[in-house]
Amino acid sequence: MEKKTPLYEQHVALKGRIVPFAGYLLPVQYPTGVIAEHMAVRQHAGLFDVSHMGEALIEGPQAEQALNYILSNQFTGMPVGKARYSLMLNEAGGVVDDLIVYRRSETSFFLVLNAANTEKDLAWLRAHLQGEASLTDLSDRVAQIAVQGPEADKVLSGLADLEALPKKYYSFVEHVTVASVPCMVSRTGYTGEDGYELYMEPKDAPAVWEALVQAGATPCGLGARDTLRLEASMPLYGHELNDHMDPLCAGLGFAVKLDKEDFIGKSALMQLGEPARVRVGLKATGRGILREDQPIWIDGKEVGVTTSGTHCPYLGVSCAMAYVDTACSAPGTAVEVEVRGRHVAAEIVPLPFYKRTKSK
CATH class of the missing domain: 2.40.30.110 (Aminomethyltransferase beta-barrel domains)
Known part of the structure; x- marks a missing residue:
């Protein structure tokens, strides 16, 4: 039985064509169609329900060391308020998943996981977490909305203080009020455009969504999300990445720090040639x-x-x-x-x- 995101009723009201995806019922497109939605993101601003994504917290005095061992990227010296793309590898160097890590404090990291892999990722994290670090699954406690496109700032201008929003790509601000709702806002996305991803409590998501639609953002479905990410050449797990494909073949060496101390998969990658x-x-x-x-x-x-x-x-x-x-x-x-x-x-x-x- 597929789950419904907190925005399911909004999608139905907008006549979205609902399909099962990664265990959820989500719109593949709206009546305007995939091409119109795609072009809205490239030229104006599009709106995506990404509440199906998984979220987790890794916290504790040794949270940084734990992540450095489980993930391929380097988190030592990562500033608070920054986000970092990384890969989670198995012992053979294959990709368990790709994900984004947000540093909330010296001892707290917020992780965003691929929807189809959330349960697998959480199990992997639990099995390999070391030292004084704990894992908390937040997936059912967080809703996520993405506003993407060159007019994302224009859409948000009447709903939030633009000076409070993150300024640089792959940075975030933990406490921003959007449409009178407390949100964490990151300058990230999966479309190749500038824009933001907003995280909030599920009960608040409908009000934020409706305010963004009223402000001029075009609702977009899974179809446009896929054409946009492909046009921007962003890998998708299960297509460009899998348990048997290593990240170096995939051209993702920038997220693999072979010069750091041991991490899962490092030995295998060093022997690949x-x-x-x-x-x-x-x-x-x-x-x-x-x-x-x-x-x-x-x-x-x-x-x-x-x-x-x-x-x-x-x-x-x-x-x-x-x-x-x-x-x-x-x-x-x-x-x-x-x-x-x-x-x-x-x-x-x-x-x-x-x-x-x-x-x-």
């Missing part, structure tokens, strides 16, 4: 829409497989992320992607496909 396959971008040059799990060919030889693909509305072209043999991964390499039994011409291109123009 040059990766046999790496994550690349593909742009269709022939007619056809690239999707996931499609073989990639060069001169009759299969050299890789797509992991995510779609028509990118803002770019106006079909793109895919893929893993290909390292020897043929250079940008400009011509390939063919097998789409429903026929080969569609494509080209390897640099990632990300889309990168916003920074206004600040």
